[in-house]
Amino acid sequence: xxLATSGFVLTLSFIAPTLSVLQCVAQALRFRTSGAxxxxxxxxxxxxxxxxxxxxxxLIYHVPAEIYAxxxxxxxxxxxxxxxxxxxxxxxxxxxGALIIxxxxxxxxxxxxxxxxxxxxxxxxxxxxVTMYLPxxxxxxxxxxxEGVSVVSWALATLTGLAWALYGVLIHQPPVALPSVVMVPxxxxxxxxxxxxxLRGRALRGVLAPIVE
Numbered sequence: 001x002x003l004a005t006s007g008f009v010l011t012l013s014f015i016a017p018t019l020s021v022l023q024c025v026a027q028a029l030r031f032r033t034s035g036a037x038x039x040x041x042x043x044x045x046x047x048x049x050x051x052x053x054x055x056x057x058x059l060i061y062h063v064p065a066e067i068y069a070x071x072x073x074x075x076x077x078x079x080x081x082x083x084x085x086x087x088x089x090x091x092x093x094x095x096x097g098a099l100i101i102x103x104x105x106x107x108x109x110x111x112x113x114x115x116x117x118x119x120x121x122x123x124x125x126x127x128x129x130v131t132m133y134l135p136x137x138x139x140x141x142x143x144x145x146x147e148g149v150s151v152v153s154w155a156l157a158t159l160t161g162l163a164w165a166l167y168g169v170l171i172h173q174p175p176v177a178l179p180s181v182v183m184v185p186x187x188x189x190x191x192x193x194x195x196x197x198x199l200r201g202r203a204l205r206g207v208l209a210p211i212v213e
Contacts, residue, residue, distance in 0.1 A: 009170045016163035017069025023156040024076035028083065030150035036087040038146035038197075041094060043136035044081045049101035050132050051077055053125040056109035060118060063173060087148075122175045129179035133157070133186035140193035149194045157187040 024047075027039070051074040058066025078098075085094035104124075112121035140146060161184035168177025 009167065012163060012167040012170065013065035016160060016167050017065055017073070019156050019160040019163055020069050020073045021076055023153050023160055024073060024080055026153040026156060027150045028076060028080050030148060030153065031080075031083045031087070035148045036084045037148040038139060038143050038194075039084050039088075039148045040136035040139045041081065041084050041088060041090055043133060044077060044084060045094065045097040045101065046128060046132045046135070047077045048074060048081060048098065049105065050125070050128045052101065052105040053108065053121065053128060056105060056112060057121055057125050057175070060109070060112045060121065061173070063171070063176065065167065066176070084148075126175050126179055130182040132179075133183055133190065137186045137189050140190045144197075146194050146197040149190070149197075151191065151194050151198060154187055154191040154194060158184055158191060161187055 027044075031039075051070045054066045055070040055074070057063065058070065081094055081098070085091045108121050108124055111117040136149075140149070161180040165177045165180035165184070168174065168180075
């Protein structure tokens with residue numbers, strides 16, 4: 001049983017990071033065909049912030065999946081931020097945001113080197129992860145044009161949240177699992193809203209228009 005559990009944990013340690021990266025790739029590919037209309041730049045800047053924080057968390061708390069998940073995720077998320085910022089004419093805001101989150105991450109990670117201050121890194125990692133999808137959820141609920149948002153990306157985001165929740169429980173790391181309590185429902189709301197938008201567009205353009213992309 002122990003070996004079976006260990007094997008499952010090892011499998012999850014690869015599945016969760018892979019899903020995280022694929023989520024970004026799906027959104028980046030959507031930009032190529034549909035632009036960035038309806039995409040929340042704030043969510044993707046927060047995603048980069050969360051990625052940086054969890055990389056630091058993985059190094060300090062010895063959670064390998066957080067390290068090799070977040071480095072490629074950060075690269076692809078950075079591409080998403082750059083493309084979205086350019087298409088939304090918000091490059092300056094994206095650059096300032098990137099500088100701020102990187103400085104905060106460095107300071108918090110350095111503080112986390114001391115056992116007395118590690119709670120700051122764990123707390124900020126969880127809080128930022130919990131709020132990461134909220135800007136996109138607000139846009140999805142309010143906007144009438146979500147053409148640039150990828151359905152596949154948010155389906156993967158839902159699965160990613162579930163995978164990280166299970167992984168965190170199995171390795172006895174509550175901070176890894178807790179953000180999914182908010183992230184999964186938020187991703188589901190976004191997924192439903194974008195799917196509804198795509199169905200409406202399909203009805204207007206004809207039955208052959210794609211829903212999932």
